[in-house]
Amino acid sequence: MIANTPQAPYYAVIFSAVRTSENQGYAETNTFMNQLVTKQDGFLGMESAQSELGITISYWRDLEAIKTWKDDLDHKAAQIKGQKTWYSHYKVRIAKVERDYEFIK
């Protein structure tokens, strides 16, 4: 569940979102996008948690890989559907992970 990312530096795309009450097509698109993203060149992993707020973080090798994924046609269609239907508010942050550390019991 916690992404096994390589040694820093690498990039994180933080997607924080508030959903509408409209679910139509959401689960299917979400599943499809989750499959598609793992096939992208430069994709390093993903973490997701959902309560009132939903947070999905994808990790990437570099900014070029992030841009290619952002411009993917199926992903673009999902973004448009997201704005029209599923999300009332979201914020995307592109961040360079400089350092990380881990605790495993």
Added chain:
Amino acid sequence: MIANTPQAPYYAVIFSAVRTSENQGYAETNTFMNQLVTKQDGFLGMESAQSELGITISYWRDLEAIKTWKDDLDHKAAQIKGQKTWYSHYKVRIAKVERDYEFIK
């Protein structure tokens, strides 16, 4: 729920965690830490979501503010309790937010 952060650049501390089944003292400490963190110099906001995985992201002005919060004595005590009791696995990533954009319906 989505943090109203200032214009980039700023920093994000991504805390991704898997809990144990041990809840003793967790809610109280969590509430106390959430109150304490907002009083820190350089704290810019926080976002949190919890399902199988818990993700909490705090946003900061600079690395110095992050270090001061990491070394806060009450926070240190919570970190130790977290390792002993509440978490089976966590990862902390320190990342510089270079860019962000927002959608509001």
